[in-house]
Amino acid sequence: MKKLKFYNLSQPIEMGIPIWPWVGAMQDVVIERMLYHERDGKQSAVFHCKMHTSTHMDAPFHVIGTGKGIDEIPLSSCFGTGVVVDMRHKKKWDIIGPEDFEKAKPKIQKGDWVIVNTGWHHKWNDHYTYINHYPGLYKEGAEWLVAKGIKGFGITGGALDSPLAHAPLSKIMPWLDAEYKRETGEDPEEKWPLYEPAHYLLLGNLIPGIENVGGEVDKVTGKRVTIAAFPLNWIHGDGSMIRVVAIEGLNL
DSSP: OOOOEEEEOBOOOSTTOOOOOOSSOOOOOEEEEEEOHHHHSSOEEEEEOOTTSSSEEEOGGGTOTTSOOGGGSOGGGGEEEEEEEEOTTOOTTOBOOHHHHHHOSSOOOTTOEEEEEOSGGGGTTSHHHHHHHOOBBOHHHHHHHHHHTOSEEEESSSOSBOTTOBSSHHHHSHHHHHHHHHHHSSOHHHHSOSBSHHHHHHHHTTOOEEESBOTTHHHHTTOEEEEEOOOOOOTTOSEEEOOOEEEESOOO
16 A cells, blocks of 8 residues: 555644634633643643634534534545645735636646645734735635535635625724725725625535645645545534645545
């Protein structure tokens, strides 16, 4: 049997990682040691956080009230042949659209998992830049992926959709609304009037979406690999933290 190579495509889970910046309070990672070696001779901890922390998979129920929960995503949808495409040339606020996917190498085929490497995982420790400036999807790119019939999608950025695709941006992310107007002289709510269209299109068509891909993704960029990304069996959950793995040498 050919030797397999495994690559971690996941970001760490710990206190102090980037948190999606809605107005108001947001749950941080809290880890409480209940048993510990110095006193008890063993370790046991309680872990508090959102399921949308670090590298995670969104369920349709996350954005669609009648959508399927994370436990209802078929296991077959969480494993399969995939391509890791290079979008590291994309800059701040760039939209990844149909023309980018058409030119992508390896060529995206029906039934593929598609992982997009924007290079933004290297900005993980620069929280403001990581969350507010990454290149992402909008309606047209998501429509292309759905029409292509892909199996799943992941991206090295804060969300499936562009950070600008959160209208009304002036209410949801007012600092970003002000920054965009200041830098471009345009109104983001006029240019990007739809709220998370990629979420609705991908998840609404039962295409799992993974946010905050990272880790060793650079090592497999430009390659066709096997992708494994299994969520927790949380009954009708809205999402799940996951460990995304790329495997070389496994011919499906």
